[in-house]
Amino acid sequence: MIHPSELPSDTAELIDHILERYHETHRRQLTELIQLARRVEQVHAGKPGVPSGLADILQRALGELEVHMRKEELILFPAMRRPDGMRPLDGPTSQMREDHSDQEEMLERVTAMTADFTAPEDACRTWRALYAGAAEFRNDLVDHIHIENHILFPRFETMAVQA
């Protein structure tokens, strides 16, 4: 788990970091993972342990993440960057927190259907690359959600109460 000391403390810099390190990375990761999953599911159809349905789950995850990240990129983060942005944004952040819960459920399903990202002993290189990449995606998304939920969003929540 990422520690706050490893992150920029300034809000605008933290947002820049989230965009580069996570949003752009997820887009690349998922696009590649979907292709790998389709190949593994096709080539090894019927084999024990084959993660059938994984490509579809990742495809849906990419679509949902895209919608979610766009809401952050186009609405929430610009509001947070504004100099007068220190007002409560509880409404939008609670919606984003709900999306994050859905993302965590998706990660649990992916973790379960890949046996915690453990490929069979005799798995081919594509299968191994798929699970290694999927584990990396899982770790990145867990960190991404953690940073938003616990470090960035609280700066903009229930400020009116404290003022």
Ligand SMILES: [Fe+2]
């Ligand atoms: Fe985000």
Ligand SMILES: [Fe+2]
């Ligand atoms: Fe988010």
